[in-house]
Amino acid sequence: MSAAVNTHREVANRGLLVVSVMLATLMQALDTTIANVALPNMQGTLSATQDQISWVLTSYIVAAAIATPATGWLASVMGRRRLLLIAIAGFTFASVLCGMATSIGAMVAFRLLQGLFGAALVPLSQSTLLDVYPREKHGAAMALWGMGVMVGPILGPPLGGWLTDSYSWHWVFLINVPIGALALLGVAASLPTDETRASRFDWRGFAFLAIGIGALQLFLDRGEQQDWFGSVEIQVEAALAFLGFYLYAVHWKFSARPFLDLGLFADRNFLASNLFIFVLGVVLFATMALLPPFLQGLMNYPVVTTGLLLAPRGVGTLIAMMLVGRLLARGADARVLAGIGMLLTAYSLWTMTRFNLDVPQSTIVATGVVQGLGLGLVFVPISTIAYSTLPMAARTEAAGIFSLMRNIGSSVGISIVMTLLSRNTQLNHAEIAARLTPYGDNAAQLAATLGHGAANLAALNGEVTRQASAIAFLDDFWLMMVMTLVSIPLLLLLKPVRSAAGPAVVADH
Secondary structure (H helix, E strand, O other): OOOOOOOOHHHHOOOHHHHHHHHHHHHHHHOOOOOOHHHHHHHHHHOHHHHHHHHHHHHHHHHHHHEEEHHHHHHHOHHHHHHHHHHHHHHHHHHHHHHHOOOOOHHHHHHHHHEEEHHOHHHHHHHHHHHHHHHHHHHHHHHHHHHHHHHHHHHHHHHHHHHHOOOOOOOOHHOOHHHHHHHHHHHHHHHOOOOOOOOOHHHHHHHHHHHHHHHHHHHHHOOOOOHHOOHHHHHHHHHHHHHHHHHHHHHHHHHHOOOOHHHHHHHHHHHHHHHHHHHHHHHHHHHHHHHHHHHHHHHHOOOHHHHHHHHHHHHHHHHHHHHHHHHHHHHOOOHHHHHHHHHHHHHEEEEEEEEOOOOEEEEEHHHHHHHHHHHHHHHHHHHHHOOOOOOOOHHHHHHHHHHHHHHHHHHHHHHHHHHHHHHHHHHOOOOOOOHHHOOOOOOHHHHHHHHHOOOHHHHHHHHHHHHHHHHHHHHHHHHHHHHHHHHHHHHHHOOOOEEOEEEEEEOOO
């Protein structure tokens, strides 16, 4: 029997390993959003333009997306333990370099390095926990792992804002040093050495896939800044993305040992789970991208208050994950739990479509908790079902694909909502302004306002823009609600069976 099969029997200190991989996952997940709020401060310190500073985020996202599919091959050649230790150490060291950067060029290069090392952390952590726990406890294992993956992006903006305001933007990166050190020591002490096998690297397949993924991420990340297809850059990136994916599909079809096995999608559970995690990535990250500017830009909340209002969302996710892990271990139907989670998420988004610029803080907090509960109830069952019918040897490669789909979903979601936000704000502004005429019901109020000079005219225009933007935010929340509801029928694709723990939990062939 292989070392991989016996891993869960060999781990001397499973608790230490769980804590260590959770720290590594949390560290990587935090860095997907923690730097966002510090960008204005970085821009001033590094003397960068608006376009240049955006590469601090873009370089990290693109590097991580390109490197993620390589996790399976690297783990098989180097061993999961060695690769995980290298990824943690490299990510921590790159974080130190980011914190010490003195120019925009150096910062972008170090963020690129950080993304390359961080790409393997999430899929390796997930596959490790699946292997060290027996199948009947996979739900509980995914609940523990999911706390880092889901809570990290939620806590990133408020933590980044607090560190930037209280200290400096450098600490947004330097905070990874103690977390990374603890994770490194814990993994080294608790994770046993696993088997390796020699395998030829499919350079052609990797090149095709890297071009497709890299171009797609650039297309999504920079599309709004460059006016989409009105820009030659965006046209080239769209063409390269299509070409890269097409060439890889052809290469996979005729290659004996392709870089990434697309045949994994023939597994119905894995395919449906990836579609779900894509939608979940859209909803989670798009919401997190919209709420801070809504609260800060339109409701004039300071950064710290915004963070406090968003933090309960993470609390809701933690509660849901602790609950759902126990329910799955007792044999609850994963499809039912995921369905309840999707309905809660849709309900929270519907509530957000009724926000106005005087919405009470209690409503914002309550909505966040409900949405956190919903996302937590979806994430754990889907993460458990995704690998239930795959061979054990394919887990690390499958985890890489699963993480990649979540990341692409987040990029697609942010790109869509930000584009619609900008365009709908302009349309709404024109619509509202057209109704401010001397002949309407508000003619007297309008005449009084204009009669006080240009300053009041500017104030009136500012308020029209504010209201137009608020309506655009609500349109985005409505779109995500519809997307959530439409994805619920995908649950019918999942095939539950009876597990050792009791009733239906995971599927089998």
